Amino acid sequence: MGKRKRKQFQHGHMATVSSVEADSGGTFVTPQGQEMPAGLEKYWRQRYNFFWRFDEGIAIDEEGWYSVTPEAIAEDTAERVAQLHNQRKLPGRKQRRATDFGRICIVEAFCGVGGNAIKFAEWCEHVIAIDIDPGRLEMARHNAEIYGVADRIEFVLGDFYQLAPMLKADVVFMSPPWGGPEYLGADVFNLDTMPFHSAQEWLDRARMVSKNIVYFMPKNCDPVQLADLYPGAPCEIELNYTNGFLKAVTAYYNDVALSDEGRCKSADRRVYRRPASRK
Ligand code: MGP
Numbered sequence: 250m251g252k253r254k255r256k257q258f259q260h261g262h263m264a265t266v267s268s269v270e271a272d273s274g275g276t277f278v279t280p281q282g283q284e285m286p287a288g289l290e291k292y293w294r295q296r297y298n299f300f301w302r303f304d305e306g307i308a309i310d311e312e313g314w315y316s317v318t319p320e321a322i323a324e325d326t327a328e329r330v331a332q333l334h335n336q337r338k339l340p341g342r343k344q345r346r347a348t349d350f351g352r353i354c355i356v357e358a359f360c361g362v363g364g365n366a367i368k369f370a371e372w373c374e375h376v377i378a379i380d381i382d383p384g385r386l387e388m389a390r391h392n393a394e395i396y397g398v399a400d401r402i403e404f405v406l407g408d409f410y411q412l413a414p415m416l417k418a419d420v421v422f423m424s425p426p427w428g429g430p431e432y433l434g435a436d437v438f439n440l441d442t443m444p445f446h447s448a449q450e451w452l453d454r455a456r457m458v459s460k461n462i463v464y465f466m467p468k469n470c471d472p473v474q475l476a477d478l479y480p481g482a483p484c485e486i487e488l489n490y491t492n493g494f495l496k497a498v499t500a501y502y503n504d505v506a507l508s509d510e511g512r513c514k515s516a517d518r519r520v521y522r523r524p525a526s527r528k
């Protein structure tokens with residue numbers, strides 16, 4: 250890890266090894282003897298999809314493992330959001346220089362271990378990253394340091410529901426808890442059944458911060474229910490794939506919805522729109 254200080258997190262672990270072995274009892278033990286929470290093997294296999302710099306000391310805890318947004322999806326979202334309010338279109342990711350930022354401020358309402366916040370900080374001038382869990386917020390800061398973007402992120406410990414009335418930003422991004430991996434058990438995930446607050450209640454809070462909202466949601470939710478959370482707003486819903494597998498969907502409301510399809514970088518990123526007249 251070079252000069253970077255290694256930290257041990259209370260509920261997380263430093264995941265710095267490149268392979269993992271299952272012991273006979275079904276728990277996972279890394280070659281360095283670190284125990285992984287049981288049932289997380291499929292996430293471990295995807296570790297470089299989550300953070301390409303994983304081996305540099307990325308910190309993740311159990312909720313972080315099953316909630317972090319895959320990096321390619323987070324990058325697509327950040328690139329798209331960064332185009333908002335720019336005088337000129339930002340160069341694509343290959344040509345982009347470190348000084349080419351979207352001149353916007355974005356609130357990342359549920360920062361987790363930083364999957365989205367890091368990508369927003371790579372593309373946007375200012376990121377306010379909120380999480381209610383101090384351990385995970387600290388992991389996000391640590392991970393952002395690995396990516397060299399921590400100085401563009403304001404880390405805020407708190408409840409987004411309480412904080413929203415005090416915030417203003419150009420865009421709000423939300424990837425709230427969906428109730429754990431059990432969401433996969435439903436044929437159609439009902440957005441009213443999310444824990445703590447319904448998808449509608451979260452969105453109504455986000456509207457206090459900005460009309461431009463990006464909502465990261467389960468792949469098995471009903472796109473019509475998702476679009477109808479914000480009556481009258483232009484809404485675009487994209488299907489988010491990594492390596493050919495559908496992982497989630499993202500809804501864009503208002504100005505961030507007005508993209509053109511040609512902007513999509515990845516063949517795995519497919520877009521469809523709600524009819525503009527739908528209320
Ligand atoms: P997953 O549960 O790993 O499904 O979630 P996958 O990989 O499609 O499973 P399969 O068995 O069908 O192949 C896919 C992605 O959704 C994860 O990588 C996270 O990015 C995201 N995700 C999953 N959960 C449980 C949450 C959650 O509770 N909150 C948020 N914000 N994202 C989640």
Ligand code: SAH
Pocket residue numbers: 312316317318358359360361362363364365366379380381382385407408409410424425426445
């Ligand atoms: N986008 C993140 C994953 C978010 S997971 C990433 O890519 O890493 C959802 C996060 O929401 C969890 O870390 C959880 O601690 C946080 N959370 C739950 N309730 C919250 C609340 N009321 N306010 C802010 N954060 C909350």
